[in-house]
Amino acid sequence: MPDLKFEIISSEVKPFAAMPTLSFKLQITNTVEHEEVYAAALKCQVMIEAIKRTYNEEAKDKLYELFGEPMxxxxxxxxxxxxxxxxxxPRFTGTTTVEVAIPCSEDQALAAGKYFHAVSDGHVPLAFLFSGTLxxxxxxxxxxxxxxPWxxxxxxxxxxYLWQEMMDIYFPDSRWLRVKKDTYDRLVTYKSKSVFPTLETAFESLVDKALQGVELTEKHSA
Structure with a gap:
């Protein structure tokens, strides 16, 4: 009976995919020599092992929503x-290499999107957990x-940096933001009743006003 060993040997941005995708090369080795694996249907659960690295002050600020105060x-x-x-x-004997393609979203409603947006230096520790049928x-x-077995x-x-590189390739100088339809409609109404030429400039004005309010509140609290 085959005994499989798994190793991720590289990671890169997948070019020309329909959506932002990270590609990992997975090397699979059957430790039972000369035994043929006819096929395998793997299921891979990927975990972000956030505890296995350190973070600079900028990253700590951005990770507040995920993990709270650094203390x-x-x-x-x-x-x-x-x-x-x-x-x-597919069928192999000894060792084979297959692709693990992970479609990605920078959706800030997802924990992974928040984490990758916050971390731009060093490495992201990942764990790939395998199960399936052999x-x-x-x-x-x-x-x-x-x-x-799992x-x-x-x-x-x-x-x-791969995450930021991927987003820059698929969304040059821009980022994706999902909002509810009624929020979008209100933004369109705000733009139409103002002097802003685009939805982006209308959105920027709202953010600027909100940040000014936050700064005033912080000054009064100091």
Whole structure:
């Protein structure tokens, strides 16, 4: 029966994809020599191991919404779920390499989007947890099926800059923001009743006013 070992050997931005996508090369080795793996249907759960790195002051400020005050990070800073992807593995003997393609979103409603936006230096520690179904032939040539247990895993230190590089490639000098339809309609109304030529400039004016209010509140509280 095959005994599989998993290793992430590289990470990069996937070019020319339909949406922002990170590509990881997964090396799979069957430690049972000369035994053929007929096929495998893998399920991969990816975790962001946030606790396994340090953060500068800028990142700490941006991560407040996720983990709270840095003084409480001993309690609040934890690994968290990123995504699950399915990975088909073709027939191989010994070692093979397949792609783990992860479609990405900078949606600030998602924990992963908030985290990657906040972290721009060093590496992002990732854990890939594997399960699934393995197909192989026994010594008599009969097709056998077995399950891959969740304890099969691989870790990888992804360069943090890859996320920003990916977003710059797919959304040059811009970022994606999702709002409810009624919020969008109110922004359009605000623009139409003002002198702003675009929705972006109307939005900028609202943000500027809000930040001025925050600064005044902070001065009065000091």
């Amino acid at each position: 409480r990070w001993d309690e609040t800073l934890k690994s968290f779920f990123w995504t699950i992807v399915n990975i088909p593995v 197909f192989y032939k026994d010594i008599n040539g009969n097709l056998q099926v077995s399950l891959i 304890e099969k895993e691989a870790t990888h230190k992804m360069p943090a």
